[in-house]
Amino acid sequence: MQADSSSETKFAGQTQTAKAMAKFGDDDGISDTFANMAVGECDSKRTSYIPWDEYFMAVSFLTAMRSKDPCSQVGACIVNNEKKIVGIGYNGMPRDCSDDILPWNKESEDPLCTKYMYVCHAEMNAIMNKNSSDLSDCTIYVALFPCNECAKLIIQAGIREVIFFSDKHSQKPVTIASKRLLDMAEILYRQYVPTQKTIKIDFGVTYQAEQSDASNQNGSISPATPRDINKKRDDYLAWGEYFMAMAFLSALRRACIVNSESKIVGIGYNGMPRGCSDDKLPWGKSSFDPLKTKYMYVCHAEVNAIMNKNCADVAGCTIYVALFPCNECAKVIIQSGIKKVIYFSDKYKGKPSTIASKKMLDLAKITYCQYNLPCRKVIIDFEAIDWNIASQLPPSS
Numbered sequence: 563m564q565a566d567s568s569s570e571t572k573f574a575g576q577t578q579t580a581k582a583m584a585k586f587g588d589d590d591g592i593s594d595t596f597a598n599m600a601v602g603e604c605d606s607k608r609t610s611y612i613p614w615d616e617y618f619m620a621v622s623f624l625t626a627m628r629s630k631d632p633c634s635q636v637g638a639c640i641v642n643n644e645k646k647i648v649g650i651g652y653n654g655m656p657r658d659c660s661d662d663i664l665p666w667n668k669e670s671e672d673p674l675c676t677k678y679m680y681v682c683h684a685e686m687n688a689i690m691n692k693n694s695s696d697l698s699d700c701t702i703y704v705a706l707f708p709c710n711e712c713a714k715l716i717i718q719a720g721i722r723e724v725i726f727f728s729d730k731h732s733q734k735p736v737t738i739a740s741k742r743l744l745d746m747a748e749i750l751y752r753q754y755v756p757t758q759k760t761i762k763i764d765f766g767v768t769y770q771a772e773q774s775d776a777s778n779q780n781g782s783i784s785p786a787t788p789r790d791i792n793k794k795r796d797d798y799l800a801w802g803e804y805f806m807a808m809a810f811l812s813a814l815r816r817a818c819i820v821n822s823e824s825k826i827v828g829i830g831y832n833g834m835p836r837g838c839s840d841d842k843l844p845w846g847k848s849s850f851d852p853l854k855t856k857y858m859y860v861c862h863a864e865v866n867a868i869m870n871k872n873c874a875d876v877a878g879c880t881i882y883v884a885l886f887p888c889n890e891c892a893k894v895i896i897q898s899g900i901k902k903v904i905y906f907s908d909k910y911k912g913k914p915s916t917i918a919s920k921k922m923l924d925l926a927k928i929t930y931c932q933y934n935l936p937c938r939k940v941i942i943d944f945e946a947i948d949w950n951i952a953s954q955l956p957p958s959s
C-alpha cells in the first residue's frame with residue numbers, strides 16, 4: 563500500500579544551510595552541537611532537531627559508506643516502535659567470504675565472474691544483523707526500493723513498513739514483483755523526501771579550536787567519488803570513523819555503543835527523562851535558582867545510550883562519545899560493564915567531573931582513548947543517490 567508522504571514532519575524554523583555549526587555549553591559536558599543543524603536559543607528547547615525520518619535515512623546513507631562495492635553503495639536501517647535502531651546493514655559479500663577474492667565486476671560473459679551471484683543486499687544484512695529478538699512491527703529505511711528477494715525477507719521478518727528514498731528501478735521485474743508481494747502482505751511503503759540536500763558531518767569544523775591540526779587535512783568522503791568500478795573501493799569508512807560519525811550524526815544524540823561484532827547496540831543523546839515533558843522543564847544554563855537550570859533534569863547521552871540498549875546487556879562493549887564522559891556517566895558506564903571509551907574531545911579535562919571520571923575508570927580498568935583516526939568530512943548527499951545506487955541490480959533484470 564502506498565502511504566501518503568505529504569504528512570512528513572518538517573523542520574520548524576530550520577535553516578537550509580549544510581554548514582556544520584557548533585556550540586558548547588561552557589560549564590558542563592552538555593554540548594549543543596550538530597553538524598548541519600541550526601542551533602536554537604540556549605534557553606529554550608531546540609526546535610531545529612533532525613526529524614526521525616531524516617535521521618534514520620541519514621543513518622542508512624552513512625552506513626552505505628561502509629560498503630566496498632565500487633559502484634553501488636546501499637545502506638539499510640531497521641527501527642522499532644520505540645525509535646530504537648535494531649539492525650543496520652550495507653551491501654557486501656557474505657560473512658567470512660573474502661571481498662578481496664570474490665569479483666566486484668558488473669559485467670562478464672561468465673555470470674560467476676560478476677558480483678551479482680555473491681553480494682548480499684543491505685536489507686538482508688540489516689535483517690540478519692538484528693540485535694533484538696525479532697523485527698515484528700519494525701520499519702526499514704532503505705535508499706533504494708527493495709528488490710523481490712529482499713521483499714521476501716522483509717515480509718518473513720515481520721517488518722511492517724518500508725521507507726525508501728529512490729524508486730528508480732520501478733519498471734524492472736524485480737521491483738514490480740516486490741511491490742506485488744508487499745501489497746499482498748499489507749506492508750506499507752512510502753517514499754521519503756528529505757528536507758535538505760546534504761548533511762555534512764564535519765569533525766573539523768565542530769571541534770576546530772581543539773583539533774584543527776588533526777582535522778581538515780584529510781579531504782572528505784562522500785559517496786560520489788570516482789573510482790575503478792571493477793575493484794573493491796578502498797575509501798570506504800573505517801569502523802571507528804563510522805561509529806564516531808554515527809555519534810556525531812545524532813546531533814544532541816551523541817553516544818554510540820558498539821559490541822564486539824561491530825554492531826551498534828545503543829545510541830543516546832542528551833535529553834529530559836522519558837515521560838518528562840521537555841516543554842515543561844527548563845533548558846536554561848544559568849539561574850540563581852538551580853531548579854531553573856537544565857542540569858537538574860537532563861540525562862546525558864551516555865546514560866541514554868546505555869538505557870536504550872537493544873540487547874540484553876552491554877558488557878564488553880565500546881562506547882563512542884563526542885566528549886569525555888562526566889563522573890555521573892562514568893558510574894553508569896562502569897556499572898553497565900562497558901570496557902572501553904573512545905572520545906573525541908577532552909575539552910573539560912581540568913574540571914572535577916572529568917578528573918573524578920578518570921579516577922573511577924582507571925580503578926575499574928576501563929580503557930579510554932582519544933579518537934585519533936583521520937577525521938574526514940563525511941557528507942551524506944541525498945542528491946547523489948542516482949549515482950550511488952547505479953548498479954545494485956544486474957543490468958539484464
Ligand SMILES: [Zn+2]
Nearest residue numbers: 683708709712
Ligand atoms: Zn535486494
Ligand SMILES: [Zn+2]
Nearest residue numbers: 862887888891
Ligand atoms: Zn555525563
